[in-house]
Amino acid sequence: MQFSELITTLEGLHQQLSQQAARQADQLLTLRNYLFGFYIVEFEQHGTDRAAYGQQLHKRLSVELQKHAIKSVSDRSLRQYRQFYLTYPQIWQTLSAKFKLPDFDLIRQEDVTSNASIDKDLPTLNPSLLLDRLTYSHFVELLKVDNPLLRRFYEVEALKNNWKVHELNRAITTLLAERTSLSTDKAAVIARIQENQPTGLEDLIRNPxxxxxxxxxxxxxxxxxxxxxxxxxxxxxxxxxxxxxxxxxxxxxxxxxxxxxxxxxxxxxxxxxxxxxxxxxxxxxxxxxxxxxxxxxxxxxxxxxxxxxxxxxxxxxxxxxxxxxxxxxxxxxxxxxxxxxxxxAELPDKEQLQAFIERESRSIND
Structure with missing residues (x-):
């Protein structure tokens, strides 16, 4: 091996391991935020002194956590973590095996079941894929989508197309799911998100x-x-x-x-x-x-x-x-x-969009 080859090898090794470290850090941040959300919900529902905190829980919790030098724990962030857990209860199924989490038995299965029922009619998607390939910033964008069917559409397309956060944001804010359901050439509509072309609507609404x-x-x-x-x-x-x-x-x-x-x-x-x-x-x-x-x-x-x-x-x-x-x-x-x-925008045909998501999901899960 020549000296120049040694430099190239070490540089490549550094880049590869640095990327893996960054990805692992992203996963652990997602895990932390998800667990924060779970324990907040657990306290709200089953904490012995929950009534003493009431609607001020998140604000008081934020103040105390910041005293312990914990970052990203504003009132708003804590509410978002809570929403993260409630929106994605199915992720919990993969956490114990993947990260060997302690205290898994603390989870109250009736809470998970009641929340999971929201998604029971949606096309299936392996929760581990979400954790493996999406950062918490991706989840922040997905939480903006209230409709579970539309959210599943964006989850599937983000995974299939390896969307960066700004591409996912652009897809959501330009109502890609609605436009895809209206279009006969659905692949062409989705492909335009990764091109630097304007694709949005200019609609009007009364909020909404x-x-x-x-x-x-x-x-x-x-x-x-x-x-x-x-x-x-x-x-x-x-x-x-x-x-x-x-x-x-x-x-x-x-x-x-x-x-x-x-x-x-x-x-x-x-x-x-x-x-x-x-x-x-x-x-x-x-x-x-x-x-x-x-x-x-x-x-x-x-x-x-x-x-x-x-x-x-x-x-x-x-x-x-x-x-x-x-x-x-x-x-x-x-x-x-x-x-x-x-x-x-109106969602013209729920069944048509759901069938499309199911086809896309199969290509990811296989």
Missing amino acids: YLLEFLGLQEKPEYTENDFEKAIIDNLQDFLLELGRGFCFEARQKRISFGNRHYRIDLVFYHRILKCHVLIDLKIGEFDHADAGQMTVYLNYYKANEMSAGDNPPVGIILCASKDNSLVEYATSGMANEVFVSQYL
Whole structure:
């Protein structure tokens, strides 16, 4: 062996073992958070002094754990760990054998059974695959999906396609499951997630609005332009979904500041509130910059578009998903009225999507 070959061998060994160490650290972090969630639920249900803590449990627990220099134990994080355990009770089945956990007998099987019943009709998926190949950051994204069938879709596709966290986030926030169920070429829709192309919808909702009236026909792929056109074509139904008093004024309303031009997606006038309502459609997840952009629109309308007797304009940001804490911090203290709502697309055929997930699951489990 030459010296250069020795360097190459040692470098490769270092990289391989470093990656394994990082992966093991990720698994242990996932395990820690899951067990935190279990013991919190166990205390809430069976702790002898649980009544003394009540709704303040997570906050008080957070304070005490931080005194012991334990990281990532904020009130919000602890609630998330609790949700992690309740959403994935089936993971517990693999923990004892895989990690030789002590005190397995502490688990109350009636709790596991009652939670597991949520998933009894879903396509089967080996829980050990989730632990082996998904990081806790993946699970954080999956916990945002309330519908168990849709969540299973994202689990299967994340495993099959080795999605990174940002790819999984993009799939969820652009409603990939719903769009896949509407498309005849499902593989093409899924493949676009791993391409750097926009694939989301631009829908509207009332937190949430379910756009049943769009009457979408099957086609190989759906894009945001398809949904926007469907909304405009069904404007009367959309106005009914918004509620009483909305009168349509403009689509893609252009406003200018010097040589810079911006477009407001939809503009309405509310005849009862006597104010303009500006709607900004967001393809993916709400970001704090969206609130700032809406503030610019509202200030422009306040200065240039208000008539005598009008009240100040209202802004609605419609997005595929949102973090309520971020929304609160991004909009708190604003003089203008800014609302952030979430939209949902209709799931046209549950059986069709379930059959698709079952086929995908078999390719992973085999």
